[in-house]
Amino acid sequence: MEVREMGEFGLIERLRKAIGTPAGARLVAGIGDDAAVWRQGPSYVVATTDTMVAGVHFLPEGADWRDVGWKAMASNVSDIAAMGATPGFALVTLCLPASMPIDAIDRLYDGLRACGDEFGVTIAGGDVVSSPVFAVTVALLGEAAAAKGGTPVLLRRGTAHAGDAARGNDAIAVTGALGGAAGGLRVLLADEAQDKPRRALVERHTRPQPRLKAAQEAVAAGIRCGIDISDGLVQDLGHVCEASGVGAEIMAGAVPVDPALTAVFPDDALMMALSGGEDYELVLVGPEEALRKLDGAASVPVTVIGRIVDDAAKRVRVLDAAGAEIPVAQGGWDHLSRPGA
């Protein structure tokens, strides 16, 4: 069997099983969350890594290499944010064709550094290797605090509550607005002249803003369940349901669709907001009151879009105003089995 037949999530599950349950009591979170977490002394190391390959994750022709660098760092910052942790140090690996212009590498580093500076990340090391294809891998290390008693304070995927005697059903909220990055990609691929809303969409695609501050505000407000939207709302919320053993219901009318997306692609805006990847907004899950309070206090809007429900099938269902299910093309983003990969 080949990789293309198994797909990304099948393969990750296979690797998770191959690794087994690590014996080390220091490991708090392994494969299956936004980042790995282990104890070191009185606090916790939070670690993630993300790779961008030329021709797969971006088109090298005409790409602004500063954007490539920014995004390579931003996607990692988003993963650390989605754990409720604080990023600190990065290792950067460059796979470089011998013909790559040094100028492009300078610009790539400009972008890496600009994003790193913005979010408190120091590039501490890495590796440089020769390769027929350009790729940049960032490994980002952060720190999570320990609560009284020593347990780490984190946003996890497996902590959504479907309601029990002690506590009602958790609500589901998202930060900011959705679908903009997918819209930006569509604008770029169409290669048309760009008006103001189109430029705004392209900016969402090329310069994603990880919600580090909002994640820290959520943690401070007592929220303990979250994920970042890298593959699409429905798919990423599906990971929360899978890990928590619950289902989710999203009210389509409540989903904050990027206004520029509605302006440029009115017919597809909702679908793109539900399944478009790379927005790097956060899904936050917790008591509705806490999430609504957070909306007023946080640095970005926090919009309640649905609730966690008891569902043995662990489905994510999107409902219209009448409560009927809106079918959402499954998938979002599978990095291994999409066409052409």
Place this chain on the structure above:
Amino acid sequence: MEVREMGEFGLIERLRKAIGTPAGARLVAGIGDDAAVWRQGPSYVVATTDTMVAGVHFLPEGADWRDVGWKAMASNVSDIAAMGATPGFALVTLCLPASMPIDAIDRLYDGLRACGDEFGVTIAGGDVVSSPVFAVTVALLGEAAAAKGGTPVLLRRGTAHAGDAARGNDAIAVTGALGGAAGGLRVLLADEAQDKPRRALVERHTRPQPRLKAAQEAVAAGIRCGIDISDGLVQDLGHVCEASGVGAEIMAGAVPVDPALTAVFPDDALMMALSGGEDYELVLVGPEEALRKLDGAASVPVTVIGRIVDDAAKRVRVLDAAGAEIPVAQGGWDHLSRPGA
């Protein structure tokens, strides 16, 4: 200018400058040592990353994927060892062509895990992406202890002493025997029938044994300067001289040449021991008495091969029994500018 014209070390120096001197007082070691080190609470995180690209670092045709996995992990363990630290957790990134057989990935993981188990490493996460070319990147995180007063206990590159009023010239020692891995590569490329010494050389190339235990023994014995031999003795010792602002003299007759290498390639054995890469032995620099004492006590032989000298040109000179310099083809290994890259 293109990458091939600048070469690996030129580019790393350029990136080091681009990053600048990080403001964060938590960073102890950035670019320019075997691994990066930063403070977290009362101890230190030690971090390294290393990539292997198919067709560049190994030939995928006929490769045993378990060996690829072992080596990808082992080269990182060697870097952590060369800092005097203890490895703990790894992030593994796979760049996978869609046509890659799942069976090959299973075997790769067998090798990664086998090496990880041997050296106390838990695979905690990673990334899986589509790519036209296979590559595996391991980011390995470890921990270094703090001495009284809170400073980290490490093997550094920049701590070699050329002699001053308080202390004589440091001696230079290496663990184990050298040149075997280069010999193994030569045997593999010649594609001949393999007798016992040839098999031993191939094993050195395909299953390197990082000197984690010896490094910890050296640290316990008070040694504070070291590097692992990944690019070749002369080149890697050159990094120590560069970082410490000193020169080095190696007595050719004292260099422990791999006996299997002497048996198979008698004419070239010494040169291969001086400049062959991927042995993953350690260079240890410190007081001669401490290094000689370590030889008896350590888990592998520790052989004194020369001494640190005052030299503004920061040269590594290899001397014969009469004290005449033996020219060593410069280079060892430059990952970006070698032919074909």
